Amino acid sequence: MKKFFSVEDVINVYDLIQEALLLKKNPYDFQCFGKNKTIGLVFFNPSLRTRISCQKAAFNLGCNTWILDVHKDSWSIEMNDGSVMNFTQEHIKEAISVMSMYCDILAVRTFPNLLDRNYDYKEIIFNKILEYSKVPVVNMESATLHPLQSLADVITIAEYTYFFKKKCKVVLSWAPHVKSLPHSVANSFAQWISKIEQIDFTIVCPERYNLYKKFSDGAYTTHDQNEAFINADFIYAKNWSSYLDYGKILCKNSDWMITENKMKLTNKAKFMHCLPVRRNIVVEDSVLDSQNSIIFQQAKNRIYASQIIFLKMLQSL
Numbered sequence: 001m002k003k004f005f006s007v008e009d010v011i012n013v014y015d016l017i018q019e020a021l022l023l024k025k026n027p028y029d030f031q032c033f034g035k036n037k038t039i040g041l042v043f044f045n046p047s048l049r050t051r052i053s054c055q056k057a058a059f060n061l062g063c064n065t066w067i068l069d070v071h072k073d074s075w076s077i078e079m080n081d082g083s084v085m086n087f088t089q090e091h092i093k094e095a096i097s098v099m100s101m102y103c104d105i106l107a108v109r110t111f112p113n114l115l116d117r118n119y120d121y122k123e124i125i126f127n128k129i130l131e132y133s134k135v136p137v138v139n140m141e142s143a144t145l146h147p148l149q150s151l152a153d154v155i156t157i158a159e160y161t162y163f164f165k166k167k168c169k170v171v172l173s174w175a176p177h178v179k180s181l182p183h184s185v186a187n188s189f190a191q192w193i194s195k196i197e198q199i200d201f202t203i204v205c206p207e208r209y210n211l212y213k214k215f216s217d218g219a220y221t222t223h224d225q226n227e228a229f230i231n232a233d234f235i236y237a238k239n240w241s242s243y244l245d246y247g248k249i250l251c252k253n254s255d256w257m258i259t260e261n262k263m264k265l266t267n268k269a270k271f272m273h274c275l276p277v278r279r280n281i282v283v284e285d286s287v288l289d290s291q292n293s294i295i296f297q298q299a300k301n302r303i304y305a306s307q308i309i310f311l312k313m314l315q316s317l
């Protein structure tokens with residue numbers, strides 16, 4: 001594997017999940033591939049889970065890591081070509097070219113600006129990184145996608161369904177938030193779920209919050225949360241800002257919060273969220289802390305999602 005930007009870089013999603021589950025059982029089995037190898041982790045935006053789970057995954061494979069928090073640790077980086085750099089110190093072209101000489105795999109997080117849909121959805125920054133890097137690149141969340149999160153999510157669903165033994169209903173529910181958030185988790189989740197034929201997938205969101213069609217194709221989208229929750233086996237809560245009115249918060253209605261009463265409509269559904277989560281805004285404490293909440297299983301599977309991707313890249317170096 002030379003790049004991991006989205007599910008489209010994966011040959012067979014079922015095989016990948018199976019391999020990740022095997023790694024979970026025997027996490028230290030492939031250290032021969034990581035010996036004397038280095039993974040560089042570059043963060044243009046903050047992280048808790050992605051940062052630490054990628055480090056742990058690299059450690060399990062016997063790799064070294066270095067981490068750069070761009071805005072804290074480095075020169076200010078110019079993203080635009082042709083700029084007169086009066087206010088920025090280093091261009092992304094040199095920064096990525098140099099960083100990629102100090103590692104065997106480069107993993108990068110770079111969020112959208114949520115102002116210019118065309119710029120974000122063309123993945124201008126991630127594509128520059130791909131162009132300038134001399135080594136394979138992993139997407140640790142880009143302007144529009146968060147594939148390591150989604151891989152962890154489908155691994156988690158596989159565990160709870162005995163590897164998709166029978167049809168199940170998965171609902172991605174929009175939930176309120178105080179800030180304008182990216183679409184990446186929701187887009188990516190929809191894209192990965194569409195590859196699993198045993199999943200009956202519903203997206204529920206307020207009017208004008210429909211996801212970009214390319215990612216949500218094949219899903220049933222509705223604006224009625226109660227209808228969507230009926231007979232659901234998994235409720236995945238996530239906020240995102242509007243795609244149509246790009247980056248805007250159009251709905252602040254707390255009625256969209258995931259509550260114990262709404263969960264009663266489901267088929268004793270498991271509750272999922274990628275974290276971090278704002279308690280009692282996105283979801284009630286009683287749902288998040290319930291027996292059916294599988295947020296920590298999801299977070300743990302972030303390790304094996306990263307590990308299987310790093311392993312595939314190390315194997316093809």
Ligand code: CP
Nearest residue numbers: 047048049050274275
């Ligand atoms: N879910 C997720 O990516 O968490 P972090 O932003 O903390 O990495």
